[in-house]
Amino acid sequence: MTDISTTVTVRQATHSDAATLIAVLVEAFFDGPVADWLVPDPNDRRAVYRRYFELVLHHGLENGHVDTTEDLSAVAIWYPRLEPSPKGSLEYQPALEEATGVYAPRFTLLDAVFEAFHPGEPHHYLAYVAVNPGQQGHGVGTAMLGQYHRQLDALGMPAYLEASNVRNRELYVRLAYRAGPPLILPTTGPTIWRMWRGQPGAPAPAAFPASGPPPRRRSL
Numbered sequence: 221m222t223d224i225s226t227t228v229t230v231r232q233a234t235h236s237d238a239a240t241l242i243a244v245l246v247e248a249f250f251d252g253p254v255a256d257w258l259v260p261d262p263n264d265r266r267a268v269y270r271r272y273f274e275l276v277l278h279h280g281l282e283n284g285h286v287d288t289t290e291d292l293s294a295v296a297i298w299y300p301r302l303e304p305s306p307k308g309s310l311e312y313q314p315a316l317e318e319a320t321g322v323y324a325p326r327f328t329l330l331d332a333v334f335e336a337f338h339p340g341e342p343h344h345y346l347a348y349v350a351v352n353p354g355q356q357g358h359g360v361g362t363a364m365l366g367q368y369h370r371q372l373d374a375l376g377m378p379a380y381l382e383a384s385n386v387r388n389r390e391l392y393v394r395l396a397y398r399a400g401p402p403l404i405l406p407t408t409g410p411t412i413w414r415m416w417r418g419q420p421g422a423p424a425p426a427a428f429p430a431s432g433p434p435p436r437r438r439s440l
């Protein structure tokens with residue numbers, strides 16, 4: 221059997237990949253408990269998500285590191301978080317409100333909860349990962365994340381993410397992340413699991429890494 225990790229070519233994304241990768245993000249995140257909570261009206265969701273993920277992807281290209289595959293079927297948006305309160309873009313919040321319109325309060329609340337529970341230790345943050353729905357379940361996500369994890373391992377750098385459902389939580393456990401206490405979003409929101417991938421070879425800490433101080437400015 222072919223090992224998919226040797227057939228998936230991963231590279232850094234550029235602005236010229238944006239249109240395709242925004243569509244991958246919209247379709248991959250279209251269903252599920254977080255989408256149902258953020259934009260309950262399915263008739264509005266695609267248009268809101270297109271504007272939202274356009275903002276998210278360009279923010280990632282300009283302020284973080286975005287990986288994709290040669291066929292543009294997958295995207296991962298990473299942010300090095302080497303200090304507890306990284307500098308965020310001052311333009312982000314007004315742009316978020318414009319992109320998400322009447323749904324802005326929930327997008328803003330989600331960001332605020334994620335930020336409040338973000339670990340204070342230096343790490344790289346996987347803000348979004350998505351594979352085109354028609355190509356999911358064939359090892360593409362594992363291969364793409366595996367390449368970035370190998371770079372982090374060489375640096376002795378931990379990684380952190382929030383898992384939005386039980387199924388992808390299991391994927392991250394297989395990739396050496398450990399689940400922390402779940403976050404339950406206010407106003408009947410979905411459960412989210414905080415996931416921490418420690419330095420390779422480091423003994424598992426007794427407790428999940430503590431959250432950092434409240435941010436002075438927002439970042440995605």
Ligand SMILES: CC(C)(COP(=O)(O)OP(=O)(O)OC[C@H]1O[C@@H](n2cnc3c(N)ncnc32)[C@H](O)[C@@H]1OP(=O)(O)O)[C@@H](O)C(=O)NCCC(=O)NCCS
Nearest residue numbers: 248349350351356357358359360361362383384387388391
């Ligand atoms: C999660 C995701 C990036 C994984 O990429 P992938 O190429 O499908 O994953 P792989 O083939 O390498 O690994 C398969 C595992 O991924 C997870 N997975 C696959 N499809 C999934 C889906 N639609 N939703 C959630 N998890 C999924 C499962 O753990 C699966 O293992 P299983 O089949 O034993 O349940 C991709 O499925 C996806 O884009 N899902 C929708 C968006 C999403 O949930 N993103 C992550 C937010 S935290």
